[in-house]
Amino acid sequence: MAAKRLYERLFGLKNLPSELGDDAERQMLTDYLDSIIKYSFHARNQLLLSEGQEAGYIYFLVKGIARGYYNDPSDGQERTVIIWDELSIFTDPSGFFENSPSGLNVEVMAGSQLLFISRPQLEELYRLFPYAEVFTIRMTSHYSAYFAKRSHDLVSLSAWERYQQLLKNYPQIELKITKKIIASYIDIAPQSLSRLIKENGHP
Structure with missing residues (x-):
């Protein structure tokens, strides 16, 4: 299979x-x-x-x-x-x-x-x-x-736009890999990603 x-x-x-x-x-x-x-x-x-x-x-x-x-x-x-x-x-x-x-x-x-x-x-x-x-x-x-x-x-693209694009290209990826990996992929620090999500909400 x-x-x-x-x-x-x-x-x-x-x-x-x-x-x-x-x-x-x-x-x-x-x-x-x-x-x-x-x-x-x-x-x-x-x-x-x-x-x-x-x-x-x-x-x-x-x-x-x-x-x-x-x-x-x-x-x-x-x-x-x-x-x-x-x-x-x-x-x-x-x-x-x-x-x-x-x-x-x-x-x-x-x-x-x-x-x-x-x-x-x-x-x-x-x-x-x-x-x-x-x-x-x-x-x-x-x-x-x-x-x-x-x-x-x-x-x-801005960091937030890169994050939105990542979620679009890889549905539910935030459940499969850590925020640290996601942050490194969109080229920002993990704490910066947490701040963006807090400010903008989850897409």
């Missing part, structure tokens, strides 16, 4: 290669994926990747939430730069796709369920099914658009 959700996500993308329109070819691809995909459940918050480590895996979030953050050397504070919610395919994009040490810590929250494969497994998948590389192309394009918009929002 978990893998079925992944396949619905992948095959629901637009403008896929013609090979993926063939039922027999699609079945061969999913059968192969079934043979290599691993599953994990995380009862507690857990780091999947730390800064400086090799980003060796790519994940699918069946259920739960995860985030990518770094520790700011200027003050030692965590800076959350990306949040992944249910049905996201995720990794540290620069570390994984550029095969370089990760610049992010990747943390999965308590109660999350994941599917994952390693970099060598992905490379072998693309060797056997070259057209499947479209998924990586789409993923890198998504990350480029995401970080461009995030950079724009950090300078063009």
Whole structure:
């Protein structure tokens, strides 16, 4: 059932290669994926990747939430730069796709369920099914658009507007992660977030 959700996500993308329109070819691809995909459940918050480590895996979030953050050397504070919610395919994009040490810590929250494969497994998948590389192309394009918009929002929106946008993009996220993480994502101190909520009420 978990893998079925992944396949619905992948095959629901637009403008896929013609090979993926063939039922027999699609079945061969999913059968192969079934043979290599691993599953994990995380009862507690857990780091999947730390800064400086090799980003060796790519994940699918069946259920739960995860985030990518770094520790700011200027003050030692965590800076959350990306949040992944249910049905996201995720990794540290620069570390994984550029095969370089990760610049992010990747943390999965308590109660999350994941599917994952390693970099060598992905490379072998693309060797056997070259057209499947479209998924990586789409993923890198998504990350480029995401970080461009995030950079724009950090300078063009107020902290309150960023908070409202976060709640819109990730419904009920305030029940899934701490205010400290939310504050780091919208780039303000936790006490500033508490003050904004007190002044404006919950959106």
